[in-house]
Amino acid sequence: MPIEPAADPARPHAFAAYLRAVARGPTLGRPLDEAEAEAAMGMILDGAVEPVQLGALLLVLRYRTEAPSELAGFVRAVRARLRRPEAAAVDxxxxxxxxxxxxxxxxxxxxxxxxxxxxxxxxxxxxxxxxxxxxxxxxxxxxxxxxxxxxxxxxxxxxxxxxxxxxxxxxxxxxxxxxxxxxxxxxxxxxxxxxxxxxxxxxxxxxxxxxxxxxxxxxxxxxxxxxxxxxxxxxxxxxxxxxxxxxxxxxxxxxxxxxxxxxxxxxxxxxxxxxxxxxxxxxxxxxxxxxxxxxxxxxxxxxxxxxxxxxxxxxxxxxxxxxxxxxxxxxxxxxxx
Structure with a gap:
């Protein structure tokens, strides 16, 4: 299936900024910091990204190995959306x-x-x-x-x-x-x-x-x-x-x-x-x-x-x-x- 063009090519998708950060090659590419990773995973969990964007991010990180800052941000985003019982002590x-x-x-x-x-x-x-x-x-x-x-x-x-x-x-x-x-x-x-x-x-x-x-x-x-x-x-x-x-x-x-x-x-x-x-x-x-x-x-x-x-x-x-x-x-x- 061909990729549909953006509704407004002059206004890139908000998630594109995270892809640019990680995928610009060995010289310009960099890991996401914790805040960026948390925001990116938040968009993914909330269904605010396109499938092609999701696949691109996951495969780029897998190729170069995810950074601790990225993993920590991802975890924080998931935790923020979890339901927890009020009293559930765990050792x-x-x-x-x-x-x-x-x-x-x-x-x-x-x-x-x-x-x-x-x-x-x-x-x-x-x-x-x-x-x-x-x-x-x-x-x-x-x-x-x-x-x-x-x-x-x-x-x-x-x-x-x-x-x-x-x-x-x-x-x-x-x-x-x-x-x-x-x-x-x-x-x-x-x-x-x-x-x-x-x-x-x-x-x-x-x-x-x-x-x-x-x-x-x-x-x-x-x-x-x-x-x-x-x-x-x-x-x-x-x-x-x-x-x-x-x-x-x-x-x-x-x-x-x-x-x-x-x-x-x-x-x-x-x-x-x-x-x-x-x-x-x-x-x-x-x-x-x-x-x-x-x-x-x-x-x-x-x-x-x-x-x-x-x-x-x-x-x-x-x-x-x-x-x-x-x-x-x-x-x-x-x-x-």
Whole structure:
């Protein structure tokens, strides 16, 4: 379909200014500052841009990699349009946006173990494809997604855990995710959604797929005023520690950036992570003890240890790991209990 000419060529579209800023080449092009990025994303969310403009911005930023100022501005624009319950205290924000699992999402058990021990965890994400998506696996554990933000608040009060789909949290942002088949790749929208922290939790766990995005997320978290955060290369791009390898983490503690490298966890014979059967019921079996497997158990306790240190409940990595293993041994086998 041919592009329709502007109604008045002498008066460029308001959004064109943002495109000129980012797309004028390696010499004149520049990242948007936070205010510009917030205004640009505000126009996108409000339906005030043309499809060709939306695609142009997303692909240019993807090509040269989005800047922290751009991500922070995008997040602020989305947050300004979110509905939040008046009282929904959250301790730990847990984004889950990869959701194309090549291994079972054992991080769900880590989140639930923390919830059983007094940590209020809000997980948010967008359903993916395949037999072991986050909603499917949560259903196998007897947990249904929140139907709206008020329902999320109730679930947090009742069990300390809630999963809020992006389609409920921000339908318009979820629509932008659906552009991937048309554009052929992920866009800065996928990166920004991970930093939404919609209920303002003081702590955030952030698992990413590409190590080059570690510094980008840490810088964005600082611009957004996040108090405490841990960001690392997680299994499948999720907040799940790989126990087979040392885990480099970038941290924020009271807004101050830092770095820690957690050691690999010895647990016996290597587990076939990429070759395992993606059967969601295995998560329930691991929790109940009907299936005992050292590798997945180490993934759970290793992830919990990261969170305990993040939350300030452990002073050292060793103390955090010992505490995580103790919580796992003492877990209540009925998740609803």
């Amino acid at each position: 730990l924000d847990w984004p889950s946006y990869a959701d194309r699992h090549k291994q079972l999402p054992y991080f769900l058990l880590a989140a639930l173990l923390l919830a059983q021990n007094g940590v209020r965890v809000l997980m948010h994400g967008i359903p993916g494809e395949g037999p072991a998506t986050t909603p499917v696996c949560l259903a196998a554990l007897g947990i249904e997604p929140a139907t709206d933000v008020e329902d999320a608040a109730r679930k947090l009060d009742q069990g300390g855990f809630a999963y809020l789909p992006l389609t409920i949290l921000s339908p318009r942002l979820a629509e932008l995710f659906a552009l991937r088949p048309f554009l052929g790749l992920r866009t800065p929208v996928h990166t920004a959604a991970r930093e939404l922290n919609p209920f303002g939790a003081p702590c955030q766990i952030q698992g990413v797929f590409h190590p080059t995005y570690l510094e980008l997320h840490q810088a964005t978290q600082r611009l957004l005023g996040q108090k405490r955060a841990v960001t690392f290369k997680g299994g499948g791009g999720e907040g799940q520690r790989n126990p087979d390898k040392p885990c480099r983490t970038l941290t924020l503690v009271d807004g101050v950036p830092g770095e820690e490298v957690w050691p690999a966890l010895a647990y016996g014979e290597p587990y076939p992570w990429r070759g395992e059967a993606l059967e969601p019921r295995k998560l329930a079996d691991l929790w109940s003890g009907a299936w005992a497997e050292p590798g997945p158990t180490a993934a759970v306790t290793g992830t919990v240890a990261l969170c305990l240190r993040l939350l300030g409940r452990a002073r050292t990595m060793e103390e955090a790991q010992t505490m995580a293993e103790s919580l796992w041994r003492e877990r209540r086998l009925l998740l609803a209990a």
